[in-house]
Amino acid sequence: MTAFLQSEFFHNYCRSSSAMIGSGLMAFFALAVLIGPFLVAQNPYDNATLNLLDSYKPPMWLEGGDPQFPLGTDGQGRDVWASILYGARISLFIGLVAMIASCTIGTVLGLIAGFYGGLADSIIMRIADIQLSFPSILIALFLMSAVGTGIDKVLIALTAVGWVVYARTVRGSTLSEIEKEYVQAAKVAGLPNTKIIRKHVLPNVLTPLIVIATIQVGTFVLIEASLSFLGVGVPITKPSLGLLIKNGFDVLFSGLWWTSVFPGFAIMMLVFGINLFGDFLRDELNPRLK
């Protein structure tokens, strides 16, 4: 621990205001996601706690606002603040799980393509190229319309979109790693290929992935929000931040702006925080920028 506190990484972190703000925002959302639901009285998913008489209350500092609902309520009388806390949970869960799945699948495919080359390489990389020529939201949209909606389907769609960037990065680094003599030396020592990949190639290609993975959580939160906004994302009973925006969007122009704007602001801050921290990681972990 003291070693970490004395490290260059930590030193640079303390000097970088964008890293501080980014990680501060991430910490805030992490806390909100973990303990937020215990801090609000209302469970927006539980219809029994809702009261239609509370519908479309403005934020508490406006006329007609109720301190019980600091950011106002929506058409069903749901507290917007509570909805954001619950919605951020779903958004972040989807972002993180889809990132882990994409990273795993992409890394494995990238290692295979890079290490073995030949036919496997051609097939994997051509699929990746084809996929990159479509906007990712379009691919997700196609998939969702084919397999239906639901959190699991969103995860599948995001993973199908997200693995490509890992596969390409890992393949590139693998190609340069296997030229190095320690990989040759491992072959000469008689190590089987799977062991060489696991012990010698994989650990040496991981660093750039940390940055990609961080930024990708933000991207995935946004894609999920877009999908939900388009109506093919998460189910309406478990609204993510994107679905909250959509629900409020219907009444946005009747002056009931708070139902859309606050969840939108929450997404913005979440992704902003992730990107700030991701940029800091990129600068720190990229030896060429030092």
Next chain:
Amino acid sequence: MTEAAKQPLLDVHDLRTHFHTFGGTVKAVNGVSFDIAEGEVMGLVGESGGGKSVVGFSILGLIDSPGKIEGGQILLDGEDLVKAGEARLREIRGREISMVFQDPMTSLNPLHSVGRQMDEVLRLHSDLDAQARHSACVEMLESVGISRATERLRAYPHQFSGGMRQRVVIAIALLARPRLIIADEPTTALDVTIQSQILKLMRRQIAEKGASMILVTHDLAVVSEMADRITVLYCGNVVERGRARELIEAPAHPYTRGLIDSIPDPSNRHERLKQIPGTVPDIRNLPQGCNFRDRCPRAQALCAEIEPKLSAQRGSLSAACHFPLNPGESA
């Protein structure tokens, strides 16, 4: 040092390794034969692109596509490695034959401690338990001249200097007690002062452990210090071979003469350094006749027509030349 009567440890016969590229077939190794007796050091000498490293990788069966061993035999104790399957080759790699690479900066994995990389070899090639493996590693590190070995096992490659790393690489190569070590330019990336230390170390280790070595290098000075016999390669062919001293003192092939003459002589500063004119011909379409004739001061009409075969010359030397040099004669 060695008796010709003994069965050689390794007998490479008419090895041909070709690379099939879009630009044509590169005959990187084209009919190379040599043998190594037990405990012998054989120098494999030639210019860049002469096929030296390819010979080393061919022996270990590590020629990647588009390369392929097209013919010949590599007999290790009578067992043909060209015909051996991948599983058998993996057993041989590291245990029977191991390799020391050129650049110690990249031949160790930067993310694993030295101890772990040593342990990996032993785990693969011995039945020792963790305790015994650890003490074997300590002992080996000490024997290559690294003090405080127990402590150093936990260190990472970046904590070692270049020369120290090459010692570690040598220790790893020797760990499983292989019978043959292929050293591919083991001192090229090192300081001159470190070079001689490492060479002495390798020489001593090999003698102690009774192993044989193929020393691949372009540096005749290194090879003359180390090798019992020398094989000179040019364009994938053996052009000359023989006992080290005879070959260095009075080579029969003009190419060998040229290599020796191009070593700078500090006692003769005012004379321009001699060099072999021209460059290595395009190995994809070699000319008819002798490959060296365009660069050879002794070439005659015959050299353009008939490719010289390796034939016995004076003493222990064999050379592939129609007009071999006599002792003292310059090229």
